[in-house]
Amino acid sequence: MNRLRRLVLGLALVGAAALAGCASGGVSSHGVSSHGVLSHGVSSHGADPSATASGLSDQTGSGPYHGIGLETALPRPSFTLQDPAGRTFDFSARTRGHPTLLFFGYTDCPDICPATMADISMALKKVPVALQRRTYVVFVSTDVKHDTGPVVSRWLAKFSVGGRARFVGLRGSQNQVDAAQAAAHVFLAEDGGRQHSAQVLLYGADDYARVSFAYNNTGEQDQIEHDLPLVAG
Secondary structure: OOHHHHHHHOOOOOOOOOEEEEEOOEEOOOOEOOOOOEOOOOOOOOOOOOOOOOOEEEEEOOOOOOOEEEEEEEEOOOOEEEOOOOOEEEHHHHHOOOOEEEEEEOOOOOOHHHHHHHHHHHHHOOOOHHHHHHOEEEEEEOOOOOOOHHHHHHHHHHHHOOOOOEEEEEEOOHHHHHHHHHHHOOOOOEHHHOEEEOEEEEEOOOOEEEEEEEOOOOOHHHHHHHHHHHHOO
C-alpha cells in the first residue's frame, strides 16, 4: 500500500461518510448512515485531505439545498486522467466555471452506480436545455483493471442518450485514480474499486461544492433537479 492510500484510509472514522458496496448479490450491508446510505468509512471533507473533520452537514435538505449540504465548501479539485479515447482530461481546467456533477464508481456495479447515473440523467432532462448544455457529468472509474476505455464509453452512453449535458468518463492508473479521489475528498475505493464512495459532488459556477447527493432509493433525482439551478450562477 502506497503512502497516499495509507494516509487517506487512515482517516476512516466509522459512520461519517457514504460508501457504496456494489456486489453481484446486491447491495452489501456495511451499516446505514444518518443520510440513509450505505456507510463503510469516512471521507475527509476539509480543504486538506489529511484533515479529520467531515464536511457533511447533519441533515439532508439543510439550507437552500435539498441534497446533503456541506459544512465546508470544497474547491473544485485538480486532477488529470484519461478519457475513453486515451486523451488527457484536466478536470479543473476543462470543467472550470461549469456546473459539474462528479461521481466515482465502476461499470460492472449491479445496483448503486447505474441507479445513481440514471438519477443524474433523469434529473438533467428536467432542467432547461440551456442549463443542461452548461453542465458536465464526470464519471471516474474506480476499477482500473477492468474498466477499459471502450467499456467506460459504452456504459456512459446508456445515461447520456437524449440529454444535452456533457457526460465524460475518465480512467487512469491506480495511483492516478487514488489521487483524484483524495483531491475530491472522498473515501478511497477498496476491493478492486468495488467498495467506493457513494457521494455525487455538485460544483457550481463559482468552482465550489456546497452540496452533495448519495443514493438512497428516494429523492436523489428530485434533489439534483432542485439544486443544480441554485449553483449554476
